[in-house]
Amino acid sequence: MFNKRTRIKDLLANESLSSGVIVMGWVRTFRNNQFIALNDGSTNNNLQVVAELGKFKESILKRITTGAALKVSGEMISSLGKGQKIELKANSIEILGDSDAEKYPLQPKKHSLEFLREIAHLRFRTNTFASVFRVRHTLAFAVHKFFNDKGFVYLHTPIITASDAEGAGEMFHVTNFDLTHPAKNEDGSINYKEDFFGKATNLTVSGQLEGELAAMALADVYTFGPTFRAENSNTARHLAEFWMIEPEMAFYDLEDNANLAEEFIKYIISYALENNKEDLEFLSQRLAEEEKQKPQQERSEMGLIEKLEFVINNNFERLTYTEAVQILKESNHNKKKKFQYLIEEWGVDLQSEHERYLVEKHFKKPVILIDYPKQIKAFYMRQNDDGKTVAAMDILAPGIGEIVGGSQREERLDKLTERMNEMHVSTEELDWYLDTRRFGSVPHAGFGLGFERVVQFVTGMTNIRDVIPFPRTPKSAEF
C-alpha cells in the first residue's frame, strides 16, 4: 500500500509530536537549502519540512524545486524557528515528481487572476484557487444536505433535450451529422429525421419543465446539474456552461417558494462559514487587499465574512415590482437623471443599474422582488388576479445582481394554454408538459439558482471565470 500519508491540515490542527509521520505534497518554497514549505491541498497552511544540513545528498536537494512533489517521512517536533509551532524533521525525502524550475510558471509571488486563468490547469496550486474550490465543494455538498434533510428527491434531468420551447436562452445544437454533408430535405433544409435522435436536439438550458413533471408525483424535487447557454455574453457573471440548482415543489405558492429560497441561501452560506472558516478568512483578506486598490467610494462597506454573516442574520427585503418601480421613480438618483435608463413607466424590465441601486444603495441587503408584469416573464408563470402581473420572484444579491429566478407555476390548463398561444409557444410540442395540468394539477412553484453566482457571492471573487475550474465562455474552451 502506497498511501499511508497524514494530511497536513490534521497535523497542524492536532499539534501532536510523533515519529513515523509520512506526508506527501508539493513544494511551495525551499529556503536556505534546508526549509521546505510543503502543501498538500488540505489547507493553505504549509508544513515546514526541515532537511538538516549535510543529511541529504546534493542530488536530492537539487530536485527540491517549487512545484516538485515529495514524499517525506520523519518526526514531528516543536519548531526551533518562530514562524510555526511544529515542523517535520525529515528522515527521508523521496522525489515523487520533479518540477523544472525554469519552466514551472508559478512563482512564490502574486500572480494576476488573468494570468492564472490562462494556466487554469495549474491554478489549483495557488492559495486563492485552492480556497475557492474547497469552498465550492462545501457549498455543493451543503446544497444536497439541505434538500436531503428536507425530504427532497434529487432528480437527474436530461442534458440532451429536444424541447426548444423554454425560451430561457440560445441553445447549443447536438448532432451526429457530418457537418459538411448533413442530410437534407427536398427544399434544402436540414432533415433531422436522419440525425442520431431522429429530431433536432440541443444541450439543456434548464431542467425546470422536467422538474415539474417529477414534482407532480414526488412532490419535492431538485436538480443540480450542468446547464448550457449559447448566448454571446461576455461579462464577469455569465458562462456558456454553468451549474444550476432547480427545486420544484408541489403544494407551494409564491410565498412558500420565497421562504424556501431564503432559507436555502442562508443555510448553504452558514454551512460554508462553519466548515470553511479558514478558507473564507483567507479569501476575505485577499478581497480586502484588492479593495485597497480601489478608490474610496467604490470600496464595499463590509468585509467578506461580515457580509456573509449579515446576510444570514437579516431578513431579505421583500417587495413587489410595482413598489420597486415606485421607489426607483422617486429616488434622487432618478430625479437627478443619474440612471442611464430613467424609470418612467410601469411595465419595463429593470436594468442592472436599477437592481444594483435597490440592493446596494436603498436596502443594502438581498432583495426579493415579486409580481412582475406578465409581458416580461415566461409563459409558465402563474397569472395574478389583477390581470397584469405574474407570480414571479427574483432574488437580487449585492455585487452580483440576480442570483435566483423563480415563480409559482400556472397550474390552470386553460390559463396556461391561453398564455402559450399569446406568446407563440407550441402547445403541441409541450403536450407532455400540459398533461401535468390535465391529470391532478396542483399549485406548485420552484426556482433556479446559478451555482457559480453563489460561489462568487460567498468567495468574493468578482469574475465568474474564477469560481469554476475550467470556464467555458465565447471564444474560449481551453483544457
Add this chain to the structure above:
RNA sequence: UCCUCCUUAGCUCAGUUGGUUAGAGCAUCUGACUGUUAAUCAGAGGGUCCCCCGUUCAAGUCGGGGAGGGGGAGCCA
C-alpha cells in the same frame, strides 16, 4: 453583439518628440551564507516589443486592419 481600455523578458510593469546596442523589480541559473519564513548578498543568462499592412531615411512609439484579454452594457442564472 455594442462601448471602452489593454497587449514590451517566465510574471508585474517602465519606455520621453519617431532616432545608436529596448530597461527595472520579481522569478530562473551560478556562487556565497546557513534556523530560514515570498530568506539574504554577489554575479550571469533571458526579447517574434501580439499579428499583418502602411507612412517614414528611420516605428516598441504614428495610421489602417485583425487576434487575444480586461472593464462596462444587453441577454440571463
